[in-house]
Amino acid sequence: MHPVVSTVLQRLGLGLLTLFMVSIIIFSSIALLPGDFGQQVLGQTALPETVEAFRRELGLDKPAWLRYIDWIAAVLQGDLGTSFSGRASSGADESRSVWELIAPRLSNTLFLASFTALIAVPLSLFLGITAALKRNSIYDRSVNAMTLTTISFPEFFLAYVLIVALAGTFPTLSNVTNDMGLWERIYKIALPSLTMTLVIVAHMMRMTRAALINLLASPYIEMAQLKGASRGRVIIKHALPNAWAPIATVIAFNLAYLVVGVVVVEVVFVYPGIGQLMVDSVSSRDIPVAQGCALIFAATYILLNLLADVIGIVTNPRLLHPR
Amino acid sequence: MTTDSNKRGSKGDILLEMRNIEIDGFSDERWHDIVKGVDLTLRRGEVMGLIGESGAGKSTLGKAAMGYAQPGCRIKSGTIMFDGMDLMAATENEKRKLWGSRIAYVAQSAAASFNPAHRLVDQTVEATVDHGISDEAAAKKDAVDLYTALQLPDPENIGTRYPHQVSGGQLQRIMTAMAMSPRPDLIIFDEPTTALDVTTQVEVLVAMRDIVEQFNTAAIYITHDLAVVAQMADFIKVLRYGDEVEEAETRLMLSEPKEDYTKTLWSVRSLEKPEDKSDDIALSINNVDAAYGKSVKVLHDVTINIPRGRTVSVVGESGSGKSTTARVITGLLPPMTGNIVFNGEELPAALADRTKDQLRRIQMIYQMADTAMNPKQTVGEIIGRPLEFYHDMRGKQRDDRILELLEMIELDSSFIDRLPSELSGGQKQRICIARALAAEPEIIICDEVTSALDQIVQEGILKLLLRLQKEYGITYLFITHDIAVVTAISDEIVVMFQGKVVEQGLKSEILNPPFPEYTQLLLSSVPEMDPDWLTNLVDQRP
Numbered sequence: 116m117h118p119v120v121s122t123v124l125q126r127l128g129l130g131l132l133t134l135f136m137v138s139i140i141i142f143s144s145i146a147l148l149p150g151d152f153g154q155q156v157l158g159q160t161a162l163p164e165t166v167e168a169f170r171r172e173l174g175l176d177k178p179a180w181l182r183y184i185d186w187i188a189a190v191l192q193g194d195l196g197t198s199f200s201g202r203a204s205s206g207a208d209e210s211r212s213v214w215e216l217i218a219p220r221l222s223n224t225l226f227l228a229s230f231t232a233l234i235a236v237p238l239s240l241f242l243g244i245t246a247a248l249k250r251n252s253i254y255d256r257s258v259n260a261m262t263l264t265t266i267s268f269p270e271f272f273l274a275y276v277l278i279v280a281l282a283g284t285f286p287t288l289s290n291v292t293n294d295m296g297l298w299e300r301i302y303k304i305a306l307p308s309l310t311m312t313l314v315i316v317a318h319m320m321r322m323t324r325a326a327l328i329n330l331l332a333s334p335y336i337e338m339a340q341l342k343g344a345s346r347g348r349v350i351i352k353h354a355l356p357n358a359w360a361p362i363a364t365v366i367a368f369n370l371a372y373l374v375v376g377v378v379v380v381e382v383v384f385v386y387p388g389i390g391q392l393m394v395d396s397v398s399s400r401d402i403p404v405a406q407g408c409a410l411i412f413a414a415t416y417i418l419l420n421l422l423a424d425v426i427g428i429v430t431n432p433r434l435l436h437p438r
Numbered sequence: 439m440t441t442d443s444n445k446r447g448s449k450g451d452i453l454l455e456m457r458n459i460e461i462d463g464f465s466d467e468r469w470h471d472i473v474k475g476v477d478l479t480l481r482r483g484e485v486m487g488l489i490g491e492s493g494a495g496k497s498t499l500g501k502a503a504m505g506y507a508q509p510g511c512r513i514k515s516g517t518i519m520f521d522g523m524d525l526m527a528a529t530e531n532e533k534r535k536l537w538g539s540r541i542a543y544v545a546q547s548a549a550a551s552f553n554p555a556h557r558l559v560d561q562t563v564e565a566t567v568d569h570g571i572s573d574e575a576a577a578k579k580d581a582v583d584l585y586t587a588l589q590l591p592d593p594e595n596i597g598t599r600y601p602h603q604v605s606g607g608q609l610q611r612i613m614t615a616m617a618m619s620p621r622p623d624l625i626i627f628d629e630p631t632t633a634l635d636v637t638t639q640v641e642v643l644v645a646m647r648d649i650v651e652q653f654n655t656a657a658i659y660i661t662h663d664l665a666v667v668a669q670m671a672d673f674i675k676v677l678r679y680g681d682e683v684e685e686a687e688t689r690l691m692l693s694e695p696k697e698d699y700t701k702t703l704w705s706v707r708s709l710e711k712p713e714d715k716s717d718d719i720a721l722s723i724n725n726v727d728a729a730y731g732k733s734v735k736v737l738h739d740v741t742i743n744i745p746r747g748r749t750v751s752v753v754g755e756s757g758s759g760k761s762t763t764a765r766v767i768t769g770l771l772p773p774m775t776g777n778i779v780f781n782g783e784e785l786p787a788a789l790a791d792r793t794k795d796q797l798r799r800i801q802m803i804y805q806m807a808d809t810a811m812n813p814k815q816t817v818g819e820i821i822g823r824p825l826e827f828y829h830d831m832r833g834k835q836r837d838d839r840i841l842e843l844l845e846m847i848e849l850d851s852s853f854i855d856r857l858p859s860e861l862s863g864g865q866k867q868r869i870c871i872a873r874a875l876a877a878e879p880e881i882i883i884c885d886e887v888t889s890a891l892d893q894i895v896q897e898g899i900l901k902l903l904l905r906l907q908k909e910y911g912i913t914y915l916f917i918t919h920d921i922a923v924v925t926a927i928s929d930e931i932v933v934m935f936q937g938k939v940v941e942q943g944l945k946s947e948i949l950n951p952p953f954p955e956y957t958q959l960l961l962s963s964v965p966e967m968d969p970d971w972l973t974n975l976v977d978q979r980p
Contacts, residue, residue, distance in 0.1 A: 332509075334550040341506060342538035342565035342616075356555035432554055432600045 243323025262317030360427030450482035487671030538565030542617035559597025665965035726776035
């Protein structure tokens with residue numbers, strides 16, 4: 116087997132192992148949350164016997180390890196469980212499956228994240244490469260200063276500034292629905308997408324610039340210069356191919372943030388994403404939904420970092436073309 | 439001889455003329471002068487040798503011949519005329535058109551100077567194609583011819599490999615092919631063989647010399663090794679501290695150097711300690727096999743005897759297992775099989791199992807004095823530490839002993855409060871010697887201790903080591919790849935090759951025939967101060 120394939124498979128295995136460990140952490144930390152779903156739903160006045168019966172019905176009376184095994188076994192079969200909400204003290208059961216709750220929210224989040232990434236990643240690569248090319252010029256300094264400014268403000272503040280500045284041009288409520296067309300959706304998410312772009316561009320751009328400049332001190336870069344290569348050629352042809360690994364790592368980190376870290380932006384723009392769902396489920400002690408969201412977040416992080424690792428491996432000729 | 443001495447005038451018109459070049463370098467927050475008003479004239483087809491120690495400014499001057507100042511340097515003043523073109527007045531773009539087409543550069547470390555991300559042939563022809571000298575297909579075909587001329591194995595396909603897939607010697611030849619690809623008028627060779635083993639160096643030197651001759655290319659050959667430059671250059675310029683010392687035709691320079699400094703440049707080669715036989719074995723390594731990890735076995739059945747109060751030199755190429763042997767003796771790498779006997783008793787294999795006294799008796803000095811000292815500690819702390827640790831010395835007793843030790847290594851008491859960063863390379867190595875001496879060892883293992891030093895400094899260190907041996911009867915195990923150093927310091931020599939001992943014996947036995955095949959190859963590859971050495975060697979070898 117080609118060593119790259121075996122390395123990638125090995126990383127994939129490690130990723131799965133990590134996900135499994137994370138599932139234990141998620142389960143235990145949610146089990147440690149104070150308060151009780153039964154008490155929460157039935158209210159302070161409920162009789163202890165009623166609460167007890169309700170807990171038995173949801174399986175909350177079983178020991179934690181047994182509940183974990185039940186949960187993880189179901190997850191492995193693709194079943195994230197059933198939401199606790201929708202049940203009432205009246206006995207009516209309108210509860211829905213966790214996946215049914217998460218799916219539309221996840222697709223909204225992924226839509227916003229992909230659209231933002233589509234703008235932010237090329238933009239930051241472009242800014243990073245050109246800044247490295249014109250190192251220490253006025254252009255370099257102003258790009259640095261600007262991105263540093265945008266990353267220094269809290270994201271909700273940026274969001275409100277954008278609302279104030281662009282409220283006439285773009286909608287300030289991003290309440291997308293399923294029946295909207297693509298363009299209308301894009302129009303609706305313009306402001307949250309712009310906010311997040313401003314937040315992540317700085318990090319990616321600075322890392323791209325730093326990775327390239329770091330390589331510019333290499334003897335092979337001097338060699339390329341002494342072969343008469345132009346500045347652009349030196350950066351694009353000689354530095355960039357060796358800089359993908361660190362750049363991919365920082366991009367993966369920021370893309371993961373786009374999926375899992377945007378709850379504040381979602382709240383500001385009332386965007387129905389998965390971040391809000393998770394916060395709601397935690398505050399209402401809807402354990403299956405909270406666990407499902409957390410697991411999806413963890414998987415996103417692991418998957419994106421795995422991808423960055425793979426890019427680092429396949430762009431390394433030492434691994435790709437062994438002796 | 440007569441044709442040779444006429445060479446300078448006969449080879450053609452002036453190609454490069456540098457007048458009164460001054461170059462500054464920026465460090466420690468201020469500008470220092472690196473090159474102080476040097477002139478240089480090179481005619482078409484000539485090879486000039488530029489020699490000097492580190493800091494002489496030879497590499498900086500060589501790059502300035504291209505109109506290039508490396509980052510942190512600036513060409514302050516002077517004129518550089520390349521074939522009628524004023525490089526001082528030329529714009530970046532104009533110079534870029536020359537670089538890689540009419541002037542080419544061959545760097546010291548080929549391994550670092552090839553881009554790891556691209557195939558070798560693409561890098562070989564890059565400048566040629568980029569400058570529009572020839573189209574890609576033709577340039578690649580020509581590259582194969584150049585690879586053939588440089589005697590690279592499998593010239594048709596070697597170009598499709600990546601830099602990490604070929605050896606250092608091959609890379610250095612491919613870099614020569616890369617420089618030759620656009621058929622430049624001038625090539626700057628910047629210490630191109632310094633990083634290579636002597637046996638590899640010979641092949642690379644021959645290849646470079648022949649191809650420069652074949653295409654009648656002018657070249658500046660920069661090196662610190664006079665014997666190497668004697669093989670390559672028509673005439674030699676000696677630099678020191680950024681000034682020219684002297685310039686002369688090669689044979690003249692070798693037979694009658696005018697300046698004292700030039701004479702000292704190869705003085706280390708005149709140092710020779712008479713050998714002294716002894717059968718009193720202080721330490722012996724018996725049938726040792728050792729490996730890194732479980733799979734990579736680096737020592738095979740190594741047996742070495744080290745007589746008391748004598749110097750045993752271990753010679754061999756990189757990868758021959760010299761330093762691993764040192765690690766086995768010190769206990770850093772316990773052997774798989776075999777043992778180490780010290781003063782008639784078997785030493786515990788692992789460092790952790792040895793007593794403090796056993797540790798004290800074997801000390802080590804390393805190649806890079808820089809990295810072997812804590813940069814935040816003063817000289818006094820560095821030398822004082824083993825005094826406290828091994829001899830439990832405190833206060834005034836300790837301070838007095840530090841002063842004694844400084845005197846032993848020929849430094850005065852003013853050094854006691856200095857930091858390593860305030861010392862020169864030679865002084866740092868002396869401090870490392872004092873630190874080893876502080877333990878009052880019986881054996882000192884010297885691992886390439888002079889390799890990073892200039893010739894004159896090297897000589898000082900070797901003399902110091904010899905004096906200490908005479909006065910205190912210390913035993914040395916001296917690891918080196920430099921045959922000149924071996925001749926200077928050893929009583930006995932061990933030749934190693936691919937993890938095995940080829941032979942061990944008295945210096946006179948090893949350095950004189952009959953030789954085992956490898957020793958013959960190794961010894962004959964050491965450049966000699968004779969301009970015909972390389973030519974004769976090539977004639978002799980099959």
